[in-house]
Amino acid sequence: MFRPGHAEVSRPATQGYPGYHLVLDYHVEGEGEKPEWACFHLHGEVDRQPIDEQFSMHRDVAFNFLQRIRRCLRRRGVRLHADVVFGFHAVYDPLFEDLRQQLHGMPGEPVNLERFLREP
Template identity: 75%
Template sequence: MEVSRLPSDGFPGYHLILEYHVEGPQQKPEWASFHLHGKVDQTPIDERFEMHRDVAFNFLQRIRQCLRKRGLHLHTDVLFAFHADYDPMFEDLRDQLHGMPGEPVDLDRFLRED
């Protein structure tokens, strides 16, 4: 997935690419591995992270954390303002992880993902 925005109204411009793949047995992969790279306001970004399958759908929050770690304070609604940017990725990720609606999430793991 690739998103770009020009600077405007106090928000920095950015060009980011998020690549991902799943790992584990094909019938039930356990992890999603992500690679976020590009630039935000001329600051290079190159972050890799993994998320367990039950919390992998919270990838936008993890992206925001990666950017904050570098001193960049963008909101996920600014980064991915339109569902068209991330809905296809979300659906593909759910298909690859064999995620089912209503599947339980390990709350302890979810809270540790910050």
């Protein structure tokens, strides 16, 4: 499920893969024509393990938020099949578009590679 500033994905447990219910709330911060930060709050549960992580990403690397979510989950010991986080295009495609609009991002806008590589 998606609405601006909020995305929710769920899947029941199946053989070999944990069930989960994850909610991602987000907003942008910063003054001026182009906000500088995307702020995320990931919460819910995976395999009955509670998840509650908050993080901010600079506007030029914010569109890599799914990788950041995957790292958050791995740090907590959650091992997920690749499509668990990345497979919900009906949810994530409008989220990417909403985030792009909120950040006033333009196709082809440069990314600071040093910052991108430094992201935890």
